[in-house]
Structures are given as structure tokens and as C-alpha cells.
Amino acid sequence: MPELPEVETVRSGLEKYILGKKITNAESFHPRAVKPGSIAPLSAVIGSKIKAVKRRGKFLWLELDRDFTLVAHLGMSGQLLVQPALAPLQSHLRAKLTLAGRFKSGSDQIRFIDQRTFGWLCVEEFVGEVPASVAHIAIDPFEESFDINKVITRIKSKKCAIKPAILNQEIVSGIGNIYADEALWRAKIHPEVVCEDLSEIEIKKVITSAMSVMKSAIKSGGTSFDEQYKNVNGESGYFSRSLKVYGREGEKCSRCGSAIHRIAFANRSSHFCPRCQR
DNA sequence: AGGGCAACCTGGGGGC
DNA sequence: TGCCCCCAGGTTGCCC
Numbered sequence: 001m002p003e004l005p006e007v008e009t010v011r012s013g014l015e016k017y018i019l020g021k022k023i024t025n026a027e028s029f030h031p032r033a034v035k036p037g038s039i040a041p042l043s044a045v046i047g048s049k050i051k052a053v054k055r056r057g058k059f060l061w062l063e064l065d066r067d068f069t070l071v072a073h074l075g076m077s078g079q080l081l082v083q084p085a086l087a088p089l090q091s092h093l094r095a096k097l098t099l100a101g102r103f104k105s106g107s108d109q110i111r112f113i114d115q116r117t118f119g120w121l122c123v124e125e126f127v128g129e130v131p132a133s134v135a136h137i138a139i140d141p142f143e144e145s146f147d148i149n150k151v152i153t154r155i156k157s158k159k160c161a162i163k164p165a166i167l168n169q170e171i172v173s174g175i176g177n178i179y180a181d182e183a184l185w186r187a188k189i190h191p192e193v194v195c196e197d198l199s200e201i202e203i204k205k206v207i208t209s210a211m212s213v214m215k216s217a218i219k220s221g222g223t224s225f226d227e228q229y230k231n232v233n234g235e236s237g238y239f240s241r242s243l244k245v246y247g248r249e250g251e252k253c254s255r256c257g258s259a260i261h262r263i264a265f266a267n268r269s270s271h272f273c274p275r276c277q278r
Numbered sequence: 279a280g281g282g283c284a285a286c287c288t289g290g291g292g293g294c
Numbered sequence: 295t296g297c298c299c300c301c302a303g304g305t306t307g308c309c310c
Binding site for chain 2: 032158
Binding site for chain 1: 301302303304305
């Protein structure tokens, strides 16, 4: 579920509550909650202090006063909620970290909840600035070192359709199915157009559109359709009302009035305006 | 090397 | 009510 705007909403929410806190307990409740590649069990983080909450694309990690880090990926349905330890346990609770008390009455917890179990936590070493599992992930558009011209050149050389190219996290990270469709609508580019047939100007428009739509989505707290995405307080984001094509099959294009189409390819749905996006 | 596609899961909703 | 099929914000690994 969560794409860059949702993960960023979670990151900034976590930062607000947990920076500087000490982790006093860590428990996993599901065999897939901690990735097989983890260099240590989740309990390795007990006793550490949270120094920073970082993100690249859809990957999130807690920097600790340790030489390892705790990485989180929310997959399709993962949530990280900050809750009092006394709060009732959620049915899809996969893991929790208990933090030294913010309230005199008791401690807080970071709850990792994930219905579909595609999300995970992982204890990892750093490879340069980022955790090991993030090393192959491209810079996201909101990082200072993001080089849009490099991304354009890379996409221009590809023989696949533009949509899978912008979903490829090794080319540019953070864009998922919702914001890919929205970016292509804004750029007036059909999702199946082959990359090398697009001009650099057109590719640039796609990337800058993705950046602007994701920036707006962050301001709205992300996109929530149902119970699968919530911020750390359990609140929904309200960007779904601003979506122009995603999930709007059959509705009128707000630009030209044509009916929005949905097609399936590359194993996912794509929504677009057949008149605006040739 | 690069592309395409199935696999990994659980649950909600619609049709019959 | 129940069953079956389709659908869902992602990533990976395997096969060609």
C-alpha cells in the first residue's frame, strides 16, 4: 500500500514521538515479521536509543546508538502505530517495540501491524549511508542528491513501457501504483508508451509530475482507501479525494470529460484518460 | 543484461 | 448464507 508519501507521513510521525527514546523491549509475533536476512533477532535492539528516523523511497529505518540499524518496509498493508502499552492488541499485530515512558503512567509502543505480511522488519548493517537492504534502491526524488537528468537518461534508454520504468525502484524510488498513474495523467502520457519513444522533455514531465503529486500527497497525510493505511496516530490521510485517475474507472476525466479507463498489464491495474493520454 | 511474470499473503466485495 | 472469483498502496526471484 504505502508509497513514498505514506511512508514519509509515517516517518515524520514516528520522529515526533520516538526520537531520543530508549527501546526497553522488542517482540515479534509472526514468523515473517522479521526478514530471514536479519543479522540478529529483533531483541538485539533492546537497550538501544533511537537517534534518527530515516527514509529512502518506501524503506524506513531507525538509526540507533549501535553499529546496526532497524529497517522497516510496510509492504502492501503494513502500519506502524505509536500507542500506549496498555492499548488492546490488534489482530494483525506482527511485532512491537516498547519505549521508555513518555507518560508517567506507562510506556509507549511502536506497533507493527500487517494484514498481508508482505511487510517486514530487519536488523541490518550499514552499507555507506544506508542499510544493506536499501543499498540497491535508487535515490528518491526528495533527497538532496537526486539527479533528475541521470534518471531521464536511464529511462530514455529503456525498451519497456514508461509505467513499469517509473515503478522500478532501482531507477527512481518511492513511486508506486497510485502515484505512477497520477503522474502519467498529469504528464498526459499513456502508461504503455515505450520509454525510448518518449522525448527527454516528456520523461522530465513524468518525473516532475510524480514529484509534485507526491509533494501534495504528503501535505494531505497520504492516501487512505480503507483500514490498510494509517499514520502513526491511526488517522487516515485524505489525498484520495485529490486523485484524478487511480481508482476512478468509468468516472469522467476532470480535464476533458472522457471516461477513465482501467487496463491490466505488468501484473497491476493502470488507470488513465484515453483522450488526454495517447 | 534486461524483460516479463509468478509468487509470496490475507481479506473484502460482487455475482450467483 | 455460502462459494468462487477478482481485486488490493510491493518486492523478489526465476526463467527466457
